[in-house]
Amino acid sequence: MRPLLITDCDEVLLHMVRHFRTWLDEHHAIDFAIGAGDFATSMTRRDGGGAIPQAEMWSLLGGFFPAEMSRQTLVPHAAEALQAIATQAEIVILTNLLDECRLPRVxxxxxxxxxxxxxxxxxxxxxxxxxxxxxxxxxxxPPVAVFVDDIAGHHESVARHAPGVHRLHLIADAELAAAMPAAPFAHARIDDWREALPWIQARFAGGAPAAA
Ligand SMILES: [Mg+2]
Structure with a gap:
């Protein structure tokens, strides 16, 4: 049985927050402070119009996905790492997007x-x-499995539902990474794919079952 890599996309394989910030600046006159809190509290209207309610934050995200996805750029060394991993493991990209965004993401x-x-x-x-x-x-x-994500809450969720999975916290954006502490429910925090690759390969080589 081949090992399994389950990896997130946004801020793991593709940069998102920096491009979302640029789009908010250009099209909505909203300043976005990366790492200042959750998405809604990170946004400030330049016209002084007050806080951004959660509903408007979701609507702005809906304006970015999928229409503005072409702004996103590849995280350095991510594609090479996946290429190396694919020689020995199955890879699934698990992304928190609505189903209508699946094909655009593919x-x-x-x-x-x-x-x-x-x-x-x-x-x-x-x-x-x-x-x-x-x-x-x-x-x-189950196969030996590694989960990679930038969001601490997902590591907690995976720890609860699939505790045997090796969990790697990776935040590709340097500004966001500097603002974010290590996820308590992840086993390791590595923000560079050149170091993440050997960590993942070592978990696969260790062979511990995901159900352990
Ligand atoms: Mg993400």
Whole structure:
């Protein structure tokens, strides 16, 4: 049974926050302070119009995905790392987007030379990771698996629903990474794919079952 890598996309494989900030600046006269809190509290209207309510934050994200996805850029060394991992493991990209954004995401990644299965999810990623483990397992149980994400809450969710999965906290944007502490429920924090690759390969080589 081949090992399984389950990786997030935004701020792991593709840069997002810096491009979202540029778009908010250019089209909405909103300043976005990367790492200042959650997305809504990070935004400030330049006309002094007050705080951005959660509903408007979701609507702005809906304006970015999928219409502005072409602004996103590849995280350095991510494609090379996935290429190396694909020689020994299955790869699933688990991205928190609405289902109608799945094909745009597939095409966006393909343009960067990343062609792996894309699964869309909403909310905590633990249940989806548990389902993928069951799907990729056999009579011996689930495969050895690694989960990579920039959001601490998803590591907590995976720890709860699929505790045997090795969890790597990776934040590709340097500004965001500097503002964010290590996720308490991740096993490691590595923000550079050149170092993440050997860490992931070592987990696969260790062979500990995901159900451990
Ligand atoms: Mg992300």
């Amino acid at each position: 095409e966006q990644l393909a343009a960067f030379g990343i062609a792996h299965r894309v699964v869309c999810n909403q909310g905590g990623k633990g249940p989806a990771v548990a389902a993928l483990l069951a799907e990729h397992g056999d009579v011996d149980g």
